[in-house]
Amino acid sequence: xxxxxxxEKLGCTRGERTLFSALNFRVQAGQALAVxxxxxxxxxxxxxxxxxxxxxxxxxxxxxxxxxxxxxxxERGKSVGWLGHQDGLKPQLTVAEQLDFYAxxxxxxxxxxxxxxxxxxxxxxxxxxxxxxxQRRRLALxxxxxxxxxxxxxxxxxxxxxxxxxxxxxxxxxxxxxxxGIIIAATHxxxxxxxxxxxx
Amino acid sequence: xxxxxxxxxxxxxxxxxGAVLPYTVLATILCLSAALxxxxxxxxxxxxxxxxLILFIHVPAAxxxxxxxxxxxxxxxxxxxxxxxxxxxxxRTAAPxxxxxxxxxxxxxxxxxxxxxGTYWVWDARLTSFLLLLFIYxxxxxxxxxxxxxTRAGRAAAILALVGAVNIPIIKFSVNWWNTLHQxxxxxxxxxxxxxxxxxxxxxxxxxxxxATLWMVRIRTVIMERRARTLMQAGEA
Amino acid sequence: xxxxxxxLVRDIRLAARSGGGAALALSFFALVATLVPLGVGADLHLxxxxxxxxxxxxxxxxxxxxxxxxxxxxxxxxxxxLIALSPLPLELTALAKIAAHWLSTGLPLTLLSPLLAxxxxxxxxxxxxxxxxxxxxxxxxxxxGAIGASLTLSLKRxxxxxxxxxxxxxxPAVIFGAGAVALTLDGPMGIEGAGGALELLxxxxxxxxxxxxxxxxxxxRLNLSN
Numbered sequence: 001x002x003x004x005x006x007x008e009k010l011g012c013t014r015g016e017r018t019l020f021s022a023l024n025f026r027v028q029a030g031q032a033l034a035v036x037x038x039x040x041x042x043x044x045x046x047x048x049x050x051x052x053x054x055x056x057x058x059x060x061x062x063x064x065x066x067x068x069x070x071x072x073x074x075e076r077g078k079s080v081g082w083l084g085h086q087d088g089l090k091p092q093l094t095v096a097e098q099l100d101f102y103a104x105x106x107x108x109x110x111x112x113x114x115x116x117x118x119x120x121x122x123x124x125x126x127x128x129x130x131x132x133x134x135q136r137r138r139l140a141l142x143x144x145x146x147x148x149x150x151x152x153x154x155x156x157x158x159x160x161x162x163x164x165x166x167x168x169x170x171x172x173x174x175x176x177x178x179x180x181g182i183i184i185a186a187t188h189x190x191x192x193x194x195x196x197x198x199x200x
Numbered sequence: 201x202x203x204x205x206x207x208x209x210x211x212x213x214x215x216x217x218g219a220v221l222p223y224t225v226l227a228t229i230l231c232l233s234a235a236l237x238x239x240x241x242x243x244x245x246x247x248x249x250x251x252x253l254i255l256f257i258h259v260p261a262a263x264x265x266x267x268x269x270x271x272x273x274x275x276x277x278x279x280x281x282x283x284x285x286x287x288x289x290x291x292r293t294a295a296p297x298x299x300x301x302x303x304x305x306x307x308x309x310x311x312x313x314x315x316x317x318g319t320y321w322v323w324d325a326r327l328t329s330f331l332l333l334l335f336i337y338x339x340x341x342x343x344x345x346x347x348x349x350x351t352r353a354g355r356a357a358a359i360l361a362l363v364g365a366v367n368i369p370i371i372k373f374s375v376n377w378w379n380t381l382h383q384x385x386x387x388x389x390x391x392x393x394x395x396x397x398x399x400x401x402x403x404x405x406x407x408x409x410x411x412a413t414l415w416m417v418r419i420r421t422v423i424m425e426r427r428a429r430t431l432m433q434a435g436e437a
Numbered sequence: 438x439x440x441x442x443x444x445l446v447r448d449i450r451l452a453a454r455s456g457g458g459a460a461l462a463l464s465f466f467a468l469v470a471t472l473v474p475l476g477v478g479a480d481l482h483l484x485x486x487x488x489x490x491x492x493x494x495x496x497x498x499x500x501x502x503x504x505x506x507x508x509x510x511x512x513x514x515x516x517x518x519l520i521a522l523s524p525l526p527l528e529l530t531a532l533a534k535i536a537a538h539w540l541s542t543g544l545p546l547t548l549l550s551p552l553l554a555x556x557x558x559x560x561x562x563x564x565x566x567x568x569x570x571x572x573x574x575x576x577x578x579x580x581x582g583a584i585g586a587s588l589t590l591s592l593k594r595x596x597x598x599x600x601x602x603x604x605x606x607x608x609p610a611v612i613f614g615a616g617a618v619a620l621t622l623d624g625p626m627g628i629e630g631a632g633g634a635l636e637l638l639x640x641x642x643x644x645x646x647x648x649x650x651x652x653x654x655x656x657x658r659l660n661l662s663n
Binding site for chain 3: 048051052053054055077078080082084085086087088089090092093097101102104105106107143
């Protein structure tokens, strides 16, 4: 259970360019943060920084759990549920196999009910190569759910989804925050969660 | 360790190397000339005749080839663990020099081998290890060239260099083992007459100074290139 | 299933479902074994003498074929990030991939080798040595190969550099493996005579499998910080 995530004087450089510097923000349990900005402003880089893939050029990110404060990147990564641009789906695996893989990889048992929640129950035995773009995103959402991680980092969560898909995302996000999770999302569209927003 | 970081600043390095360079150039020329002179004026070895001269172009080149890889391994460690800013540049610029000395070692080994063994190439333990070392250098340089981002290329090359450093003793051991398996005793003859020791060591010193000189020049070139690039990007030039 | 086993099973499954798994490596192995006699002539005595070396080199090259995709596939479709964030440490991830590669490539090659040894007129004890040497040595090929694969995973044409990087590092395996076969062939003691060589090979393989996950994990971290 993460109580809060604090970014203190965070700076990021890619190559020779400084994307942002002296960035401060704080997100608490049950809250969401929308990261906005033009393309190339550093939204994805910020998410990768929080996930622990990138090391910050300056500053640090402090995660507060019960009684402990920690700024270690790898440990933070173990709390992250990641939804990036790419889907992480193998064309040769079926939907069910793909989801079970991620469930077991993240240390949980396979859970078939998740497919129903994202509307893919009937496609369980379909190889992933036959999924549409919207279905792929739904499967990625299912993967997010089975990982059972408190900190969701979402890169353009509404992309490639039709209206019902977008409603699904909004519903899942609201439920996650309602359960005390944290969401940080890079997005061009409003999240609709009564959240703060950060402009890069 | 602190000492190494005092000259980590490119500025400091440029100043220091600029001051030292004329002396190393002079010392290199002196050493190499002295070594060659002593070598050519020494009496011909009764066993190998004049061709023993190749030996003291060959042996120091071979030693330096190994030594340069060691230097690259140290730079790689400095780059990965201590994030020394010049370490990447130092490692990258040393590699072609190392490859050159290795190639020199191989060629002179072959030239020495023809009168000795009757053929240009035999698969003896030392030459074979050297051939593998040449490939290791080429792989290292290829990795640097293949990855576009300089920082990442440096880190990747550093990992490769350290893996190679661990592996090279194993390779030498296995090649020696292979040699005794297939050819019995080692072919390379043993002792060198003392009169040749002085030119050999001088040659080694000369090569070392040559390497140090060329290395510093190359590092300076890279630093100046980067400055020029920064200026051009800022629109000055 | 534990995270380690899950990743292992997935990678084997993927290898089996894309292009018939070991079929490519096995075909390559057999083809090289066929080409060599065409190149050096059908003198059975000569062939039996070169069998150890030829089959070892052919096995190494065949194992190389699928190495460049070891991490690249997951890197390109975003799976690698997800795997890196899982509870499984990256070093164990690398080990799982090495094990999967061996099970789907090195082991099948080893199993085919006695048949190919037949083509080279290799006598029984030497064939047994060849089999054992490949069994012990091919894990080293997968392990060292994983280092090269992780270093080149971001390169589009990394497949060309990969052999250049790892083949020199695999020289000890070829030397000890083929050397073991040669000792069995020449020595009066049959397979026992090759004992020393097989021990050296085992030491090399053990060291490689133990240490290369660390190098591979470091390279993966490096490439994820893109």
